[in-house]
Amino acid sequence: MQLNIKYFGMLAEVTAITEEYIQTEVCSVSELVEKLKNQYPKLGDKDFKVAINHHLVDQNHIINTEVEVALLPPFAGG
Amino acid sequence: MEKKKPKSVFIQGAISSEFIGTSIAKHQTKTSIGAHNIFLGQVRADEIEGKTVTAIDYSAYEEMANQKFYEIREATFEKFDLTCMHIYHSLGTVKAGEICLFVFVSSPRRKIVFEALEYIVEAIKADVPVFGKEIFEDQTHQWKQNSI
Numbered sequence: 001m002q003l004n005i006k007y008f009g010m011l012a013e014v015t016a017i018t019e020e021y022i023q024t025e026v027c028s029v030s031e032l033v034e035k036l037k038n039q040y041p042k043l044g045d046k047d048f049k050v051a052i053n054h055h056l057v058d059q060n061h062i063i064n065t066e067v068e069v070a071l072l073p074p075f076a077g078g
Numbered sequence: 079m080e081k082k083k084p085k086s087v088f089i090q091g092a093i094s095s096e097f098i099g100t101s102i103a104k105h106q107t108k109t110s111i112g113a114h115n116i117f118l119g120q121v122r123a124d125e126i127e128g129k130t131v132t133a134i135d136y137s138a139y140e141e142m143a144n145q146k147f148y149e150i151r152e153a154t155f156e157k158f159d160l161t162c163m164h165i166y167h168s169l170g171t172v173k174a175g176e177i178c179l180f181v182f183v184s185s186p187r188r189k190i191v192f193e194a195l196e197y198i199v200e201a202i203k204a205d206v207p208v209f210g211k212e213i214f215e216d217q218t219h220q221w222k223q224n225s226i
Contacts, residue, residue, distance in 0.1 A: 008207065055142075072207050075203070077136075077207075
């Protein structure tokens, strides 16, 4: 299946892209994050949360359908 | 053909004092209101390791941010007896000393607006995916993080 991955703030800076589409099998959020960290080693030491279709999810969440996955660094609004 | 967009919280650049003044004036016709309360977030010229912040460049995950603003708005109306509320947040560059967040709540009575305003501002800071790049005078930058 295809996932749309979006990167924001400092994460877009270290990956040098704001979004991409990747092919993957059914996986957990933590497995996906590991895969992305392998691809972009500089993500490794960054603090971020993961949102799926605009909702925050935890590391155990299973991704089993085509969704939008956003990697969100610490918020700084206001 | 132009479609009518849902109301967005985001404003490009700083929020001007004229905009804030006009917003207040617009409430003069709503005469059930007895109390307004306003929060203005201003960009601080923090000094970090000998360098001074001259501006913050704001970006957001806009779809999720608008959803979060909507949820905060619904929860606030559920919790507090407000007549109206408005939230505006900057995107793009806002210089030190300029306004980047404008929250405006109104109610018949004062106690509610004090509580509601704090609730909204804290929720925005904690829950809305907005990111801030602090730009120093030498054009280097670091990424801002809200304190708890």
